[in-house]
Amino acid sequence: MDGGPGPQDLAGRVASYAVRWPDRDAVIQVRGEHESRITYGELALRARRLASWLAARGAAGRRVVVAVEDGPTAAVAMLGCLLAGAVAVPVPPPSVSRAAALRTAAIVKDAEGLLALTERAYAAELTQSLSLAGLGAMECRAVDAWLPLPATDADEGRDADAGGALDAARGPARPRAGDPALLQYTSGSTSQPRGVMVTHGNLAVTMAAVQEAIGTDADSRIGGCLPLHHDLGLIGQLLHPLWLGATAVLMPPALLVRDPVRWLEEISRHGITAAAAPDSMYARCAAQVTDDRLAGLDLSRWRTAVDAAEPVSGATLLAFAERFATAGFDPAALAVGYGLAEATLLVAVSAPGEAVRGAGRAPVSCGPVRGAEVRVVDPETFEPLPDGSVGEIWLRGPAVTAGYWNRPVQTAETYGRRTAAGEGGFLRTGDLGMLADGELAVTGRLKDVMLVEGAAVHPHDLERVLLDNGRSFVSAAVFAVSEPSAPDRVVVVQEVRPTVRTTPDHLTDTVRRSLADEFGVTPHEVLLVRPGTVRRTTSGKIRRSAVRTMYLRGELRPLYVSGRAGG
Template structure:
């Protein structure tokens, strides 16, 4: 039986000094974490009361591992199951620093995964690696390669040796979050209890305005910040019951997510745009009459650039079963800020700015036009900075710009990281002495709200024009028959002449003879030429060939690096 939605006592919204204090309080109620199988069936209902007791017992067993001391890092393979949750909170009580790591990719190779996780363990300075029982042999290999003191499933920990659990303070490290999506090796973001709790307050009290009747539902991976903080830690800090579905279950059967929201009365659930798009596409050939989405009051959008058309299509498709487009909550954040920096106002739905792309590209200026303008695109408003946080847009000289002027986004506030783990030079590159973080994102402010236009590193500069690669990608995916979201990667590469840039488009192609493939290349190039006035070189690659980040987003930087390294020559 699922844990109840009501905790049975007065709700406190993350007003605790540490995550362990938050669990201590949550354990006095009746709510908890409900873990489901790949088929959406309940596997374990783990109350916060039971979690606290089990985590404290496991904490003493962790400290019994030879050579391990308070402050050491523990690498955790983040399966969406009870053992990961128990291990994560055992680390909290033991004063150890958990570093959640990804599961193997569905199409990835064993050797590459073992090498990747081994390097991440070394980067985290981990002494212990814990993972699913089904991966025991893999864990042993990783442990040997990374010279770990312990690398096994949770059940293999030594017995309790009577260790005294340390006192946890707000300044203690809470966890190590690996960022994703860059060409360099993933960088560890060290988050303290103080920073986590500041963000949890901002999310639960100010952003989502959590109520006693709220219940969270998620399929997001627990090694990613939106899954870990948004749908494991934040619900706990407000004593909310949460229903967790494995990411793999959602990928195979996305409507399981909506079924879980429906049958358990979920009110808060988030997804990147592609999650809503995938649900709407599957619903075209599936019955949805049994669903009831009327209680879903906060349908969050985050984790990637928000594409308005798929989000609107989802709202239209599921309106018949109670979904309201007013439930949408566009959000902005990143691991370096724990999670959230801004959230759109509740109950307003997705609010957009329709802009003239030519003025955006040429003048870095957000000029509003009608939806039927020749070159117009909708950008989502992601709300004002959360309380006690600041967002500022600056020009190339680091000076703040006026509203509607596009520039680089900087953030400041109590949720920000102290720095990247054991990488002082990288920390100094993005975090200044006054506590301002260079987010690496581009955008503008309007009425005090932030609008994201793209990543600075992805921007294509062509003959003085600032071209956003997602514009090219979305146009091709929307207008070329047979292409889907995530099938296209756009970037620029150096040409033969000095300062020449060639706009390159990689397109995932699913088979086809030589003529049909040649026709696809011409169609993509023609659409981008007519819609954007850009000459491109189009290269077809295999199905599933484009790299993704740990959160399921396209990694343009990795795609570009692979292209330059010749990885797609035989595609």
């Protein structure tokens, strides 16, 4: 292969691993008590077949929709697209929910996809969804229709060298750093989903930064339960293990909602060495694990546990480390990460062993910024702020993506910004944070900050305190409702378990008392709702704006509102 694949040639790296380790598991998919697996030898061969099919349809440089579940099929689809020079557009399978079907159709239309890759289980539903969206002429192909392969093909794949496997699909060309690789649509927590244009160079910088930061290698077992249409799920849990030649262990994303302790049980069972999840996942695990289930866990092989995807609480880290110490969990494994799709997943991550320095409500360090330069600026004047001052996080560097697909106005608003000091080329993240001794701490979202009696309050801090109120309470969304010439009114939408044997007044009093004691905040209204009412993104972040909109439109159906019965 003329010296082997370069750092940005992920498909070439996988092909070389197929020769070196043909029988090594590339991906293990957990499905309840059942598992499906694919080796590097099988993955390279099936991806080559798919790439040849895509190349014959002129997919090079075009957008190809990938609507598959986690697992071997997703790996084949993503690698086949990269191998063919196509731009993969990951979307949720249409049957996940009605909202997912609508989102998929909207993304496909926005991305101007050439064709769609899916699985047999979703093919009919995806075709119908596209037809209803006016995209009935788009061809859909079930990737798993290529499986299983005839023995002769498998034998051929094992014997082929890596260069031959690549050349058969795309010729001698290798991807250049500026070539598009993915169109990663944002999760929609802050606005309508937008397609972030990720290049092969962006991916290469991020892969190297992640490896350096958390010490992954070919012997790692990297697991997670975030969906692959989310950047942490796709890049962190699937593409990064494949880039290393390691094994990805993918779990059902529903674990995030239904039973967070199952996530730990799979980490224990599969001997996972590196995994990442949102702060709320760690908090729920610590709060909900029973002594019986704790006794069955062995977390001693978990070397890197990254708390990411939302602002991190030092109290969460300490509670998790203390609760799972008897399961062999090493507190030094905890690391704190910060990133966003516009910066190709990773911005900063602390070294394992340093994360528990944060405590209580103090901002927790995410460590040094990797793959980019950072400035913390005043969000109104754009003046760079000194260390220790909270402002908007701005970034620039090779990990920062090329902009939003087909959205020049929004790209100009977010990318290529200039500070008041005259430095240009920065990405406005919309996140608040501060720098101290070269390390970054994230404090919240600029748009989420509430002004309560003249003080800035971050809603995620209030939501974490509510989570600590006991097993009666599930998730909560806290937001402000503003009126002209009046202070912000704080509203709490609190999920409660339906089997709770206590009065609604007692529950609402507990909410009010905990927020008043901890923050001096008195909610204007407390709504008790059923579990599942609070909307979340694919990574588990609370969609406060969506819940707020439902509240203002009267679309919530509360069980109880403050001191009166709800409908």
